[in-house]
Amino acid sequence: MTVIPRGFHLPIAALIGTLALPSAAQAAVINPADAFFFGGPILTMDDAQPNVEAVAVDDGIIVGVGSRAELEADFLGPETQLHDLKGRTLIPGFVDAHSHFSFVGIQAIAANLLPPPDGPGSSIAELQAALREYLNSSSRAQDYGILIGFNYDDSQLLEQRHPTRQELDAVSTSLPIMAIHQSGHLGVYNSKALEVLGINADTANPEGGTIYREKDGVTPNGLLAENAHIGALLKLIPRFTPQQSIDMLMQAQDIYLANGFTTIQDGRTSPDTLQGLAQAAKAGYFKIDVVAYPDLVSNLQNPMLKGPLMSRDYADHFRIGGVKLTFDGSPQGKTAWFTHPYFQPPEHEDANYSGHPLFADEAEARRIMKQAYDHDWQVLVHANGDAAIDQLIRLTDAVQQDIPDTRDPRTVLIHGQYLRADQIPELVRLGIFPSLYPMHTFYWGDWHSSSVAGPELAKFISPTGTLHRAGIKFSIHSDAPVTFPSAMRILHSATNRVTRSGVILGPEERLDALTALKAMTIxxxxxxxxxxxxxxIEKGKVADLVVLSQNPITLPREQLLELKVMETIKDGESVYRADAL
Known part of the structure; x- marks a missing residue:
């Protein structure tokens, strides 16, 4: 067959006289396909047919999977587009198991405070410099009336602590400043922001939240955690115009597309954001599928939860898939809820500190969770610490008593960082699906070992290897914007579990590349x-596909981070192509 130049798609009609197809075979084609993929490894993620030579796509649906010769005879017609992979690898599109799509767009209007290798934030002085540079180089802070810094990480700062309000005051005292922790569960606010929020020495901690204090025990030091931070964030976040909101969503969509995602999740969606996502979808802005899981507490009275968008079917690439609850906080931020004390408790906490639940009133949590089950809404539950996972198991056991045995609620454990081995059979018994977060092994593995839980417990964070050996399906995710939605970083972390310092954290929990890819697709x-x-990649499924630069199955695990997404295809249409293609 004639060799087609790399990345060049050409109708067969243009190859008449050069394409070696028997005329009889060509005449036999009754339903020619729109597109035909061949010329490289094709990894289907279908155990019945894991590797094939070719794939035929028609009208956005996969219509043929198998040998090249057979599919050519069945599906090549005069207008079929040939996609020669030229040795590159075709796989299913990545399915985002958990992230916060809408918040990825907000990064576009914030100063980058991430630590290396993703940003400059290695010290408080560098955080201040990044905030000043953003303030001086962009009009956005003045336009929005607030300077936002995104994703600082105290565990990676030279000072090994959070910045204070006074250190943010050194950047500006006239403009509110909000520096959001990389976990998303904490934030530091300058004096002007605290003033706008009405937070002072007389302000009590909200339920499920903490206002940290200075040495006098009463004056806020600027650090807010959990519900105190979330409440402040919702009050201070700018009220964007419709076009500004769309622009941020489109920037976020482009990031996911460039990383090979064809389905993305918006977890813990606020009421305003839920409305905005629905409007964006109706206006035709989405190229890929977006599934939202609104925060149940703040959306309890939202009529959208009982409307047509709460569905298993997409409308204009958008649907509401269920709801989300949050049972604890962040282990790297030391707000996750454990059954044991932290290895090194945070400042201002005693040696017995083990975090705390966000639902101290478990009866209230059960009442809210039961409402979701009564409406047959799928429930995603954020639970990092083992005590929070115990709570999830107790409540799921209780509320599932009242539903028919024929129903499949498919409740999801989000993160499950400190899932214990004895909790795994309980997940199986209750049908709780684990969505784990092995990217922590790179970003915070050293911190987990030295400060959060100690070296022994840290080896078992996100125990994907144990789940796989037990024959349990699971997914792995980025939790973006907590970490960048890099599909290759997700893959590399799950297969290597190498920390920033080069330690393999729990080698027995590493996955092989094929299993990790299944945890990102099927x-x-x-x-x-x-x-x-x-x-x-199966006949009858939508043609959501990704072309990778190399074969992840044959590439040494240490080199998986070098893989590039060359093309992303949604419903049979190319929606992203790398410049090098």
Whole structure:
């Protein structure tokens, strides 16, 4: 067959006289396909047919999977577009198991405070410099009336602590400043921001939240955690114009597309954001599928939860897939809820500090969770510490007593960092699907070992290897914007579990590349009740595909981070192409 130049798509009609196709075979084609992929490894994620030579796509649906010769005879017609992979690898599109799509767009209007290798934030002085540079180089802070810094990480700062309000005051005292921790569960606010929020020495801690104090025990030092931070964030976040909101969503969509995602999740969606996502979808802005899981507490009275968008079917690439609850905080921020004390408790906490639940009133949590089950809404629960996971198990056991045995609630454990081995059989018994976060091994593995839980417990964070050996499906995710939604970083972290310092954290929990890819494709599709339409290259499924620069199965695990997404294809249409293609 004639060799087509790399990345060049050409109708067969243009190859008449050069393409070696028997005329009889060509005449036999009754239903020619729109597109035909061949010329490189094709990894289907379908155990019944894991590797094939070719794929035929018509009208956005996969219509043929198998040998090249057979599919050529069945599907090549005069207008079929040939996609010669030229040795590159074709896989299913990545399914985002958990992130915060709308908040990825907000990064575009914030100063980058991430630590290396993703940003400059190695010390408080560098955080201040990044904030000043953003303030001086962009009009956005003045336009919005607030300077936002995104994703500082105290565990990676030279000072090994959070900045204070006074250190943010050194950047500006006239403009409110909000520096958001990389976990998303904490934030530091300058004096002007605290003034706008009405937070002072007389302000009590909200339920499920903490206002940290100075040495006098009463004056706020600027650090707010959990519900105190979330409440402040919602009050101070700018009220964007419709066009500004769309622009941020489109920037976020471009990031996901460049990383090979064809389905993305917006977790813990606020009421305003839920409305904005629905409007963006109706206006035709989405190229890829967006599934939202609104925060149940703040959306309890939201009529959208009982409307047509709460569905297993997409409308204009958008649907509401269920709801989300949050049972604890962040282990790296030391707000996750454990059954044991932290290895090194945070400042101002005693030696017995083990975090705390966000639902101290478990009866209230059960009442809210039962409402979701009564409406047959899928429930995603953020639970990092083992005590929070115990709470999830107790409440799921209780509320599932009242539903028919024929119903599949498919409740999801989000993160599950400190999932204990004895809790795994309980997840299986209750049908709780684990969506784990092995990217922590790179970003915070050293911190988990030295400060959060100690070296022994840290080896078992996100125990994907144990789950796999037990025959349990699971997914892995980025939790973006907590970490950048890099599909290759997700893959590399799950297969290597190498920390920033080069330590392999829990080598027995490493995955092989194929299993990790399943946890990024077919298994998160199952998590979303979409396993019959997505997640693998099978006849009848939507043509959500990704072209990778090399074969992740044959590449040494240490080199997986070098993989590049060359092209992303949604519903059979190319929606992203790398410049080098």
């Amino acid at each position: 298994w998160p599709a199952y998590q979303h009740f979409e396993e019959n339409s997505k997640g693998s």
